[in-house]
Structure formats: structure tokens, C-alpha cells
Amino acid sequence: MAVTAEWIAVDWGTSKLRAFAMAGDTVLAEAQSDDGMARLTKDGFGPALLALVEDWLAAGVTDVVACGMVGARQGWVEAPYGAVPTAPLPARPVLVPETDRRLRVFVVPGLKQEQPADVMRGEETQVAGFLARNPNWDGVICLPGTHTKWVHVSADEVVSFRTFMTGEMFALMSGQSVLQHSVGAGWDAAAFEDGLGKTLSRPESLAAELFGIRASDLLHAMPSSAGRARLSGLLLGAELAASKPYWLGQNIAVVGEAGLSEVYANALKSQGGMAAVVDCQEMTIAGLSAARKLLG
Structure with a gap:
């Protein structure tokens, strides 16, 4: 059955890419691939995402909200760490520049701790x-x-x-x-x-x-x-x-x-x-x- 996403949730780790077609807070469909951050160059993230979600796109622009290593220095766009103590989502997600015109992609920032030194994404x-x-x-x-x-x-x-x-x-x-x-x-x-x-x-x-x-x-x-x-x-x-x-x-x-x-x-x-x-x-x-x- 064909699915049209209101927006797309993405969990993009080092080894796996997981995407979810969403209507509000409800999952309509899901898909995954082995196109994790470790396998991609900077110009490979967009094609990897489109290969997974293109069939879910409606006319116009679809928002994508992604978390994980996609926001690392080696990822699609670096999403700066928020320093603890802080809300787990300390800032508005970072917009990825120059994406496919059908997508508006945002990446959730990670968190950092100065002492003892620690990070999470x-x-x-x-x-x-x-x-x-x-x-x-x-x-x-x-x-x-x-x-x-x-x-x-x-x-x-x-x-x-x-x-x-x-x-x-x-x-x-x-x-x-x-x-x-x-x-x-x-x-x-x-x-x-x-x-x-x-x-x-x-x-x-x-x-x-x-x-x-x-x-x-x-x-x-x-x-x-x-x-x-x-x-x-x-x-x-x-x-x-x-x-x-x-x-x-x-x-x-x-x-x-x-x-x-x-x-x-x-x-x-x-x-x-x-x-x-x-x-x-x-x-x-x-x-x-x-x-x-x-x-x-």
C-alpha cells in the first residue's frame, strides 16, 4: 500500500540508517539500509536517504528530522553539542544546507559533559x-x-x-x-x-x-x-x-x-x-x- 509521509523520522547511526514515515506521532511505514555514517562521504548522505524514503514523498517539501551520528563531524552536517546540565533537546535541530528540493532536513544536536569528559549522539x-x-x-x-x-x-x-x-x-x-x-x-x-x-x-x-x-x-x-x-x-x-x-x-x-x-x-x-x-x-x-x- 502506498504511503505518503507528513514528515519523516530518521535514526542514522554509524552502521545503520533507519527511517519512519510519520503522520503526527504515528508511524505509517518504516525502512532501513546499511548506509550508516561510516560508509558514506559528505555527498553520499542525500542519495542514501532518498533511496530509502523517496516513495513516501508528497508534492512539495517534506520535513525530515534525524538523530545520531549523521550529526557528527564526519556526518552530513555537524550539529554542535549542548552542554549539561540541559534539556535533552537543548536547541532547535540544525538545518542541513543544499538538500534535494523535496526535502528539508534537520539534525538533532548531541550532548557533551566537560568534566569528566563525555559525549553522546x-x-x-x-x-x-x-x-x-x-x-x-x-x-x-x-x-x-x-x-x-x-x-x-x-x-x-x-x-x-x-x-x-x-x-x-x-x-x-x-x-x-x-x-x-x-x-x-x-x-x-x-x-x-x-x-x-x-x-x-x-x-x-x-x-x-x-x-x-x-x-x-x-x-x-x-x-x-x-x-x-x-x-x-x-x-x-x-x-x-x-x-x-x-x-x-x-x-x-x-x-x-x-x-x-x-x-x-x-x-x-x-x-x-x-x-x-x-x-x-x-x-x-x-x-x-x-x-x-x-x-x-
Whole structure:
């Protein structure tokens, strides 16, 4: 069925481009491609977007509101960071110059923190979407992924945040380190829980415990599924130990992909932290809708 978009919401990351044909706050259709920021030159963003959304365009000009790495220095247009503490959408989205005449494209700015130094692009839109759906909510929003964010929110502002490279560390260690020989497919819940407990109580032991995965394989033929789960548990335990000042005693929301979010929520529950799990795509769309309202 043919779809005509009133406007188009875009989540443009490093590896993926996702677009949503919108009527008000309602999604009419969605599409995605592998044309993430990392694959494109400056002159490639416009054609990549049109290839995905051209069939949704009506006569005249259609607004597009995009978030994510499309606004990075290497992206389509650099959208300057807003400094915390600030509203998650600190300024009107940035207009992309010289686009196809059928499009008016805006990019949502990211957020920065001077001390300790930190930045985010894309997650601020999910935070904005969560706050639009949950007004006057105070607490901590965890956004798990390759680079997990812990965001302290109060009075509808982002007060502070920290980023943990846990997801990237897992990918590198399981795929390129000596542990690749001891980490395989499958899952072992007991091995995960044991690893989580080890570094939650003694995060300084992380480096030694990591090599223990390889040693246990060589000496005790530990199954590769247990190696994978233990690696995940050790890394997440160290992250939760370091982020405890954020989540301890706070309202917690986990905004991410369902499977990974449940891992975080269950790990927090084991430490007495009760977290609500929220779909990240829904929050991204809600945040882009909020950003569109700033256009006037």
C-alpha cells in the first residue's frame, strides 16, 4: 500500500540508517539500509536517504528530522553539542544546507559533559522521548549498547552522564583477543552470574579474572558457552560497580534492545535495583517527534 509521509523520522547511526514515515506521532511505514555514517562521504548522505524514503514523498517539501551520528563531524552536517546540565533537546535541530528540493532536513544536536569528559549522539533523543512519555520523572536512564550510557535526569534535564565501552570490549575480547579461542555460541546462566558477582564485589580483579576464562578452558575444558557468559558477566559486573553512584537508590529505566535490556535489568535486580525496561525504537521516535515540535 502506498504511503505518503507528513514528515519523516530518521535514526542514522554509524552502521545503520533507519527511517519512519510519520503522520503526527504515528508511524505509517518504516525502512532501513546499511548506509550508516561510516560508509558514506559528505555527498553520499542525500542519495542514501532518498533511496530509502523517496516513495513516501508528497508534492512539495517534506520535513525530515534525524538523530545520531549523521550529526557528527564526519556526518552530513555537524550539529554542535549542548552542554549539561540541559534539556535533552537543548536547541532547535540544525538545518542541513543544499538538500534535494523535496526535502528539508534537520539534525538533532548531541550532548557533551566537560568534566569528566563525555559525549553522546542519538541517546539524547531517546532520553527526550522517555521524558516526553514520562513527564516529571527523576532518576537514572541506562541506555545499553556498544557504548552504554548512564544518564542522571532531574527536573526534565540531563544533569550528568557517563559512558562505558562494555559492549565494544566484549566484541573485541571475544573476537580478537586470546579469549576468542575459549568463547563461543550459547549461554550459561550460572557462569554469567558467577562472573557478575566476582567483579561487582571486586572490580579491581577484572584483568586477572578475564585471563581465568582462557586458563579454565585449557585446564578444565570449560565449555565455550560458559566462557562467553562469564566474559559478559565479568564486564557487566565491573560496569555496574563503577556506575553504582548513578543507580544505587534511584528510579531506573533501561532503554535499549529487548534482550540486552533484560540482561541489565536482571543484573540490577540482583543488587536490589528495580528497573523498568523500555523499547529504544519507541523512545527514539517519541524523541524525534519532540524535536520536530521545536521547529515551529
